[in-house]
Amino acid sequence: xxxxxxxxxxxxxxxxxxxxxxxxxxxxxxxxxxxxxxxxxxxxxxxxxxxxxxxxxxxxxxxxxxxxxxxxxxxxxxxxxxxxxxxxxxxxxxxxxxxxxxxxxxxxxxxxxxxxxxxxxxxxxxxxxxxxxxxxxxxxxxxxxxxxxxxxxxxxxxxxxxxxxxxxxxxxxxxxxxxxxxxxxxxxxxxxxxxxxxxxxxxxxxxx
Amino acid sequence: xxxxxxxxxxxxxxxxxxxxxxxxxxxxxxxxxxxxxxxxxxxxxxxxxxxxxxxxxxxxxxxxxxxxxxxxxxxxxxxxxxxxxxxxxxxxxxxxxxxxxxxxxxxxxxxxxxxxxxxxxxxxxxxxxxxxxxxxxxxxxxxxxxxxxxxxxxxxxxxxxxxxxxxxxxxxxxxxxxxxxxxxxxxxxxxxxxxxxxxxxxxxxxxxxxxxxxxxxxxxxxxxxxxxxxxxxxxxxxxxxxxxxxxxxxxxxxxxxxxxxxxxxxxxxxxxxxxxxxxxxxxxxxxxxxxxxxxxxxxxxxxxxxxxxxxxxxxxxxxxxxxxxxxxxxxxxxxxxxxxxxxxxxxxxxxxxxxxxxxxxxxxxxxxxxxxxxxxxxxxxxxxxxxxxxxxxxxxxxxxxxxxx
Numbered sequence: 044x045x046x047x048x049x050x051x052x053x054x055x056x057x058x059x060x061x062x063x064x065x066x067x068x069x070x071x072x073x074x075x076x077x078x079x080x081x082x083x084x085x086x087x088x089x090x091x092x093x094x095x096x097x098x099x100x101x102x103x104x105x106x107x108x109x110x111x112x113x114x115x116x117x118x119x120x121x122x123x124x125x126x127x128x129x130x131x132x133x134x135x136x137x138x139x140x141x142x143x144x145x146x147x148x149x150x151x152x153x154x155x156x157x158x159x160x161x162x163x164x165x166x167x168x169x170x171x172x173x174x175x176x177x178x179x180x181x182x183x184x185x186x187x188x189x190x191x192x193x194x195x196x197x198x199x200x201x202x203x204x205x206x207x208x209x210x211x212x213x214x215x216x217x218x219x220x221x222x223x224x225x226x227x228x229x230x231x232x233x234x235x236x237x238x239x240x241x242x243x244x245x246x247x248x249x250x251x
Numbered sequence: 252x253x254x255x256x257x258x259x260x261x262x263x264x265x266x267x268x269x270x271x272x273x274x275x276x277x278x279x280x281x282x283x284x285x286x287x288x289x290x291x292x293x294x295x296x297x298x299x300x301x302x303x304x305x306x307x308x309x310x311x312x313x314x315x316x317x318x319x320x321x322x323x324x325x326x327x328x329x330x331x332x333x334x335x336x337x338x339x340x341x342x343x344x345x346x347x348x349x350x351x352x353x354x355x356x357x358x359x360x361x362x363x364x365x366x367x368x369x370x371x372x373x374x375x376x377x378x379x380x381x382x383x384x385x386x387x388x389x390x391x392x393x394x395x396x397x398x399x400x401x402x403x404x405x406x407x408x409x410x411x412x413x414x415x416x417x418x419x420x421x422x423x424x425x426x427x428x429x430x431x432x433x434x435x436x437x438x439x440x441x442x443x444x445x446x447x448x449x450x451x452x453x454x455x456x457x458x459x460x461x462x463x464x465x466x467x468x469x470x471x472x473x474x475x476x477x478x479x480x481x482x483x484x485x486x487x488x489x490x491x492x493x494x495x496x497x498x499x500x501x502x503x504x505x506x507x508x509x510x511x512x513x514x515x516x517x518x519x520x521x522x523x524x525x526x527x528x529x530x531x532x533x534x535x536x537x538x539x540x541x542x543x544x545x546x547x548x549x550x551x552x553x554x555x556x557x558x559x560x561x562x563x564x565x566x567x568x569x570x571x572x573x574x575x576x577x578x579x580x581x582x583x584x585x586x587x588x589x590x591x592x593x594x595x596x597x598x599x600x601x602x603x604x605x606x607x608x609x610x611x612x613x614x615x616x617x618x619x620x621x622x623x624x625x626x627x628x629x630x631x632x633x634x635x636x637x638x639x640x641x642x643x644x645x646x647x648x649x650x651x652x653x654x655x656x
Contacts, residue, residue, distance in 0.1 A: 084654055093563060093650040114567045121565015128653065132560045136262035137255065145255065150565040195565075 044069045044231050045090070045199050050099035052085050062086050062099075063249060065233075069198065072222050072232035074241055077251035083235040086251070087203050090233065091124055092116045104198055121150030125192030125230070127221070129204035131184035133176035139163070139187045140172040143194045150195045162190040166220060182213045189221055193228055200225045202234040206241060218244050252570070256577040259550065266546040271586045273539035274632075278590025278625055280532030283597040285621040288525045290613045292518070295321070298436045299510045301371060303492055306330065306338055306499060307481040312508035313517060319350055319481035320510060322360050322436055326352065329478035330505050338482060338499065343491035348483040351448040354408040354419065359394045361408050361424070361441045363448030363479075369430075371483075372437040378402055379428030385447045389428035391438040400426050408451060419451050449477055536632060539586065543579055543636035551575065551640050558644050559652040571644040579637030580630060587629045591622055 044067060051061040060082035067073050077083045088094045090101055092108040101108040103123055111119055133142050143159040163169045166186040171179055179187060185205060192200050202221060206214035218234075218241050225232040234241065242248060260267045298320055307315040308328030317324035339347045348371060351363035362368075366381055369389070379402045381389055390400060400406070404426040410417045424443065432438055486492060496507035551558070558571055602613045 088650045088653070091563065093653070114569075117562070117565050117567045120563070126563050128560070132556045134255070134258075134557050134561070135554075136258040141258075145561075146564050148252075149561060149570070 044104060045233070046102050047090070048100050048102075050086070050089060050101065051097045052082070052089060052094065053097045059097075060085055062089075062251070065249075067199075067231045067233065067247075069229050069231055070226045072226055072234070072245055072247065074245035074248035075233060075235040075251060076237065076239070076242065076248055077235070078237055081251040083237070083251060084203055087126075087201050087233070087235045090199070091126055091201055092120050118151060121146075122152070122195060123198045125195060125197035125200040125225075127185075127188050127192045127200065127202040127205050129207055131176075131181075131188040133184070133187070133191075135176055138173050138175060139168070139179065139190075142176065142187070143191050146191050146194050152195055155194070158196075159190070159194050162193055162224075163187070165224060166190050181208060182217070185209065185213075185217050186220060189217075189224060193224060193230070196228070197230055199231045199233065202232065202236075204236050204238065205234060206236065206238050211240065214238065214240055215244070252574055253577055253581070256574055256581050259554075259574075259578055260582055263546065263550050266542075266549070267582060270539060270542045270546050270582055271589060273535060273542050274583060274586025274629065275589035275593050277532050277535035277537075277539055278587055278629060279593030279597060280535065281529055281625060282591060282594030282619070282622050283601075284525055284528045284532060286594065286598050286619055287601065287613060288521075289619070289621075291521070295514055295517075297434055299514060301485055302483050302510050303486045304484040304496055305481055305508045305510060306335065306484060306505050307508070309504065309506045312506060313513045315481065315506065315508045316510050316513045318352075319483065320436070322352070322362070322440060326480045327506070329480055330482070332477045332479060334503055334505055335479055335482050337503070338484060338495070338505075341491075341495060343486055343488065343495055345485045345487040347485070349445055349479045350481045350483065351445050351479045353480065354410055354448070354451065356406050356408050356424075356441055357394075357398045359391075359398070359439060359441050361388070361443060361448070363443050363445040365445065368442065368483075369437070371485075372433050372435045374430045374433050374437050377429050377431045379426070381428055382442075382444050382447070383427070385444060385450045386422055386424050387427040387447070388424045388441050388443040389430060390426055391430050391440045391442070392432040393438040394441055395426075395429045402426055402429065422451055445479065536629070540632040540636045543582055543633065544639065547575060547579060547637055547640040548643075550578075551643055555647065555652055558647045559649040562647055562649040563653065568645040568647070571647060572641045575641035575644045576634065576637045579633040579641075583629045583633030583636075587626060590625075590629075591618070594622075 046064070046066045047062065048064050051059065053059045062082065065073065075083055075086065085094070089096050092101070092111070096109060106119065108116060108119065134145060137145065140159060140163070143162070144154055147154060160169065160172070163172050166189060168183050168186050171183055171187070176184060176187070205221060206217050209217060221234070222232060222244070234245070302320060305315055305319045307319060307326065308330055310327030314324050315327050318326045335349065338344060346367055348364055348368045352360055354361045369381065377392070379389070395401070405423045407418045407420055407423050410419065424447070430437060486495070492509065496509060499505055499507035561571060562568070598613055605613065
């Protein structure tokens with residue numbers, strides 16, 4: 044489902060990264076561990092098509108992301124990739140539920156309120172669906188963020204430091220939810236983090 | 252996306268409200284000034300149509316025009332009929348209309364004249380007929396409606412043009428006719444024969460036989476020892492305007508004023524005020540554009556992660572550009588709507604004041620031409636104000652922003 048080959052990236056300031064080849068199928072999860080500056084976020088952005096690699100390819104469901112031009116890549120990303128960010132960013136002016144609807148709309152998909160509600164229910168935050176993101180706790184925001192990543196039925200979910208800001212209890216909770224929900228929906232999950240607490244929670248892991 | 256644009260504006264309520272308020276004030280001012288100026292011009296032109304010259308006592312020519320044609324100022328004095336006759340019978344004069352005024356009722360002026368005045372303004376009767384004897388009056392549409400009078404109603408005129416004037420208790424007027432609306436000064440007048448005005452100001456030494464039974468007489472039959480207030484004159488040819496006013500001003504004790512010249516002078520004076528206020532209105536619109544620009548720019552700075560997030564969710568740069576543009580246009584549309592409402596409120600307020608003071612009302616319900624033009628101008632302001640912020644949104648570098656989250 045997702046594979047990379049000879050992926051590398053050069054920053055204009057001089058930093059150069061070469062990444063190991065990845066190969067992950069649907070329902071699988073992979074933990075990418077690394078210290079600060081090891082290129083974890085760079086890898087995640089390359090996998091999401093947010094940056095162009097210096098060399099190599101990123102293939103999702105047979106489509107080489109690198110070869111897609113701007114708008115086609117945006118559309119492909121919206122339809123096939125879900126992203127969970129470290130600080131769970133949202134559009135602040137609308138509710139959690141509307142944020143989920145917006146994600147589908149931006150991906151060019153029709154509204155699916157039932158799926159949005161069932162995801163929020165699965166993640167235990169149905170009661171917060173009409174709240175503004177700013178009214179949610181950090182843990183609730185992170186769960187809402189997972190729901191948003193899945194509401195487009197993506198093939199791959201990429202999570203960037205999803206537990207760094209959480210205490211042990213919440214970090215374990217979010218990691219479990221992430222794995223269970225994402226793989227449960229048949230998507231592949233890649234988590235990049237420096238959080239060593241997650242090391243034993245994933246069967247497959249690599250260190251950069 | 253329009254819903255999101257609305258939600259974003261609502262989220263920044265105070266800055267949005269400030270921009271809307273500035274736009275509304277600017278648009279309201281321009282709409283108000285243009286409406287008032289157009290309606291004044293229209294009203295002034297309608298009342299003055301067909302009058303080439305006004306003859307009255309010496310004094311301010313503008314005052315003579317305002318009092319004799321528009322009935323909104325005090326007369327400059329009276330002129331003897333014997334002198335007026337020289338103009339009435341002048342070979343270059345097509346027709347003339349004598350006016351005698353100085354009394355009022357219920358705040359509306361009583362004007363003694365002849366039937367030519369009614370014909371001049373194209374007045375027709377909604378009920379009753381014209382006066383046939385002394386102390387019979389015909390009411391303009393506005394007067395009849397405002398004073399709730401009908402055929403057969405009686406009233407005592409009061410001396411002077413104020414409602415608090417001394418009443419002429421010795422004689423009363425009887426309403427014999429009510430006019431249809433003409434859209435001219437005639438709507439706001441109580442019209443009667445010139446002899447009625449002479450009769451009400453009857454002096455013992457004056458012969459009774461001169462006071463009655465002259466209702467339908469034309470101007471050249473008025474008694475030479477009486478006075479009238481002014482004479483409206485229509486010439487046979489432009490030659491009249493060239494020769495007669497100079498003759499009057501140089502060879503008689505009267506003055507001749509040319510409405511076209513005096514009203515142009517008045518327009519020039521008022522025009523400076525109107526243009527200044529209109530310029531202030533447009534200036535406020537420009538300040539509003541600046542306010543929209545700053546508000547969008549600040550809002551985008553706060554929302555840079557949101558925009559990057561939206562890009563990561565699949566939004567194209569064009570979509571973000573359109574979102575910012577929609578926010579600006581939505582804000583401008585709301586400002587436009589409030590501006591038009593504000594303009595209407597200002598017109599209504601002025602109209603109420605004008606109705607009380609001068610019986611001059613301004614009505615504007617439908618969208619005027621300038622207001623239709625203000626819509627694309629406002630939207631253009633919105634596009635200009637949003638251009639730079641929208642371009643910034645378009646160029647959002649998602650990866651850099653998200654790396655620095």
